[in-house]
Amino acid sequence: MTSRLASPTAVRHNRRRPYYVHVESTTVRNTRLSYRALGLLTYLLDQKEGWQVRSDQLSKGEGREGREAIRTTLRLLAAEGHYRLERRRLRNGKVVMGTAVSEYPVEQWIKDHEIFSTQKDPAVPVVEQEDGTFFVEYPDGTLGSDGFEIDPYDDAEPPADPEPEPGKGLAEEEPPAEEQQPATPPKNATRTRRPRRTPAQKAADDAKKxxxxxxxxxxxxxxxxxxxxxxxxxxxxxxxxxxxxxxxxxxxxxxxxxxxxxxxxxxxxxxxxxxxxxxxxxxxxxxxxxxxxxxxxxxxxxxxxxxxxxxxxxxxWGYQGDDPPSTPVGTTSTPADDLDDATFGVLARP
Known part of the structure; x- marks a missing residue:
């Protein structure tokens, strides 16, 4: 679904029903997710889309865990397709940082994580399209799906986000003063539905996996x-x-x-x-x-x-000989320590 951004640096929520915090049973029963990860994911999904995910703020307050525990949990959520850091190139030419959160595991996010977590900059680069959606820009310059689905409720007007409790989270933070919101796409703008996979395509994908x-x-x-x-x-x-x-x-x-x-x-x-x-x-x-x-x-x-x-x-532990060793299966380079602590705001201007 198209994420309605309160600001270019806001969290993009990948939700199928926008009226309450909804976590699918497949997510709850995913044994690769710790109870800590499930709790943090639910908390993130309950925030306004103007929110900015920062581990130092998430670790503050009564009953919260330490910053390192939060950062480790965010990396786990990223590997399982529920969270990612994005470097967004907007239509007006500005480049900003933001995050995306999904109530259900997104296979495309998992694949993108495997690609970009090994890069020097682990943030996933996305490019805004004319209709307000985003495409992922891969290292070879090609564009691909960002994993957001077409939601049957997407045409309905979403209810106002609930006001957060005082002193909780970052909902009270304002976006950077120099940032401008991107132009709102026309209401009658046409949207292209991604074709569903045929049984043959599903079988081929399963065979590859x-x-x-x-x-x-x-x-x-x-x-x-x-x-x-x-x-x-x-x-x-x-x-x-x-x-x-x-x-x-x-x-x-x-x-x-x-x-x-x-x-x-x-x-x-x-x-x-x-x-x-x-x-x-x-x-x-x-x-x-x-x-x-x-x-x-x-x-x-x-x-x-x-x-x-x-x-x-x-x-x-460096390279042996003239050529670097190939990365063994099951290992990836360590992502940047501050994966969730990027500086939000304008990074580049046209």
Whole structure:
């Protein structure tokens, strides 16, 4: 449905019924969403569309959780297709930041999150159209659906939003003084309904999802097998040369986890094996393990006349060789810490 914006930086609500806070049963029963995420999503859906989502404000007040907990929850909602940060290019040429919230999981948002969360700027760029709707602008310059549905209630006049309780949320905040609202599209403007998928298209999409899931499972199994191979070899080799392991009972599991993480970062099985021998510990500490990997890959010089070269985490976990390692299935680059704390207002002028 078309989101009625109180200002260009307002939250765009993706709702099917605009008369009350409505959360579908599929959302409530989604086991990937924590109770905290369900509560925060319901609270966001209950706010006016002039609202601006900020974790520092959401964490204030009695009974609220900390800012980091709010930010983590927003990232979970984004990954599950309920929330996203948008960089909006308006028809008048201005570029502003805003957020979008959906009462139900939007498959298109999930796909867009997988694409843009790996970018340097994780905000999803959207472009306003003549009828007031938005299209997503992808890295290759193409435009696609923003995931908002045509709602059967969309032609009805929405009721006035309820006034928030004093001191709650950000409903009392005014949009930036320099911002101007975009022109309201004509009431008789025609809207193009997106065609429904045919059974054949649905079957093809399901087949693609199943193939992707199978590939992901195969890659995960291969990664687990490689980590197990290196870990088992080292545990036997260390017992021969260093003696029996003395330490916590889950030492083998912890060591295998360290190896798996290194393999995910692009290190080879041979590099991991050489690093374990260099560390000379059944279970190296995190610092010893990363230092050993740095030495094996020539990122850290082991001996110098003036002492060991200082440890550099970015250098140790950086690219191996001339080309960057491919991102393993199931991993993404860490999104910006302030995903929900963008500066709202005009970012660029024509």
């Amino acid at each position: 199943e193939a992707a899931a199978n590939q992901k499972a195969e890659e995960k199994a291969a990664l687990d097998a490689a980590a197990e191979e290196v870990a088992k070899w080292w545990w036997d080799d260390a017992e021969k040369h260093l003696g029996p392991f003395v330490g916590k009972t889950n030492g083998y599991v912890a060591m295998r986890g360290m190896v798996k993480k290194a393999l995910e970062k692009g290190y080879t099985k041979r590099q991991c094996a050489d690093a374990l021998r260099h560390a000379r510990k059944h279970l190296p500490s995190a610092q010893q393990w990363q230092n050993a990997l740095g030495v094996i890959t020539n990122r850290i010089v082991p001996n110098q006349s003036n002492g060991r070269a200082p440890y550099s985490d970015s250098a140790t």
